[in-house]
Amino acid sequence: MDMNSAHIAVIGAGAWGIALAIQAARAGAHVHLWARQPETLSPRRTLPRLPDAVLPERITLSADMPTHADAILLAVPTQHLRAVCTRVPPIAPMIACCKGVELSTDMLPCAIMAQIHPTVAHGVLSGPNFAHEIAHGLPAAAVLACASATQARTLADLLTTPSFRLYASNDPTGVQVGGAAKNVIAIAAGATIGAGLGENARAALITRSLAELGRLSHALGGQAETLSGLAGIGDLLLTCTGAASRNYTLGLALGRGETLEQALAQGGGVVEGVTTAPALLALARGRGVSVPVIETVALVLSGAIDLHAARTRLMNRPVGQEFGIPT
Numbered sequence: 577m578d579m580n581s582a583h584i585a586v587i588g589a590g591a592w593g594i595a596l597a598i599q600a601a602r603a604g605a606h607v608h609l610w611a612r613q614p615e616t617l618s619p620r621r622t623l624p625r626l627p628d629a630v631l632p633e634r635i636t637l638s639a640d641m642p643t644h645a646d647a648i649l650l651a652v653p654t655q656h657l658r659a660v661c662t663r664v665p666p667i668a669p670m671i672a673c674c675k676g677v678e679l680s681t682d683m684l685p686c687a688i689m690a691q692i693h694p695t696v697a698h699g700v701l702s703g704p705n706f707a708h709e710i711a712h713g714l715p716a717a718a719v720l721a722c723a724s725a726t727q728a729r730t731l732a733d734l735l736t737t738p739s740f741r742l743y744a745s746n747d748p749t750g751v752q753v754g755g756a757a758k759n760v761i762a763i764a765a766g767a768t769i770g771a772g773l774g775e776n777a778r779a780a781l782i783t784r785s786l787a788e789l790g791r792l793s794h795a796l797g798g799q800a801e802t803l804s805g806l807a808g809i810g811d812l813l814l815t816c817t818g819a820a821s822r823n824y825t826l827g828l829a830l831g832r833g834e835t836l837e838q839a840l841a842q843g844g845g846v847v848e849g850v851t852t853a854p855a856l857l858a859l860a861r862g863r864g865v866s867v868p869v870i871e872t873v874a875l876v877l878s879g880a881i882d883l884h885a886a887r888t889r890l891m892n893r894p895v896g897q898e899f900g901i902p903t
């Protein structure tokens with residue numbers, strides 16, 4: 577065993593946890609992958625949520641929490657982050673790898689981790705990253721943000737390889753807003769295409785959503801320019817166009833006339849935008865931020881309006897200024 581290698585713990589063996597564990601092993605780390613059901617490991621060393629990805633021997637799969645680590649990556653769905661985080665020992669900096677807002681509190685992931693474990697540093701990893709592509713070593717980039725730029729850079733160095741390039745940021749708020757909101761916007765983009773409203777409509781939706789994300793980030797103390805980066809426009813581009821996106825796929829199904837229950841029943845893993853839409857709307861309303869696209873998605877998902885009304889609602893708004901005035 578190389579005693580100089582970093583030790584990285586990955587919490588959660590869903591698609592993203594598996595991909596991150598493989599990436600950390602690729603970067604040379606010894607990896608502890610916490611799974612609720614480690615017995616689901618196949619003889620080929622694959623797990624159900626990413627059955628084509630073989631876990632290298634450097635990854636130890638366990639139902640026990642790690643006792644030693646240089647960094648802890650939390651890759652469970654946002655609505656389970658609090659419960660899982662309380663079980664994670666505060667032995668190293670914790671990096672949220674989920675993308676969402678907690679429904680019961682309207683809190684972003686770093687705030688949840690800080691509330692539970694105030695003694696360790698916190699950060700967030702986000703960007704345009706489909707798990708299966710990262711697991712297979714296809715080229716990709718992401719951003720790792722901590723309040724301290726130095727800390728962000730140190731953690732980014734632990735995970736960077738020639739196939740996965742991490743950028744450091746000191747704006748965890750902006751990065752979290754981008755990651756959470758892109759899932760909501762992807763539902764709208766999918767619904768737009770599913771309903772046959774056209775590519776023009778989708779491009780307008782993505783662009784105007786970016787303005788919403790910038791305003792929200794700014795109101796929460798983040799930097800609007802972060803949304804021009806990988807966690808903002810980068811992830812919007814991927815998730816609002818990529819057929820592998822679960823949020824976009826759910827939107828497509830809604831656009832084609834399926835109910836939310838029917839669309840969710842198709843499976844394929846967690847669809848974060850469904851729970852994050854009302855939470856993000858509450859967060860925006862609490863800060864007095866205008867977020868018409870996010871609001872419209874939340875109304876559709878709650879059943880308050882149908883897609884026809886959603887289209888009318890967004891297109892019949894008064895003429896606004898493109899920049900500067902919140903419309």
Ligand SMILES: NC(=O)c1ccc[n+]([C@@H]2O[C@H](COP(=O)([O-])OP(=O)(O)OC[C@H]3O[C@@H](n4cnc5c(N)ncnc54)[C@H](O)[C@@H]3O)[C@@H](O)[C@H]2O)c1
Nearest residue numbers: 589590591592593625651652653656674675706707845846
């Ligand atoms: N899959 C991707 O491509 C990808 C990429 C980047 C970020 N993410 C984000 O990572 C997070 C996890 O997504 P995923 O794709 O790995 O999930 P997934 O859909 O593959 O699997 C769901 C995971 O949630 C776990 N889970 C379910 N109920 C739980 C509970 N009560 N307590 C603890 N864990 C529970 C399951 O064991 C499983 O590990 C999400 O926030 C997602 O937005 C996913």
Ligand SMILES: O=P(O)(O)OC[C@H](O)CO
Nearest residue numbers: 703704705706821822823
């Ligand atoms: O499949 P989605 O919609 O959850 O998207 C996965 C990743 O977040 C894309 O960056």
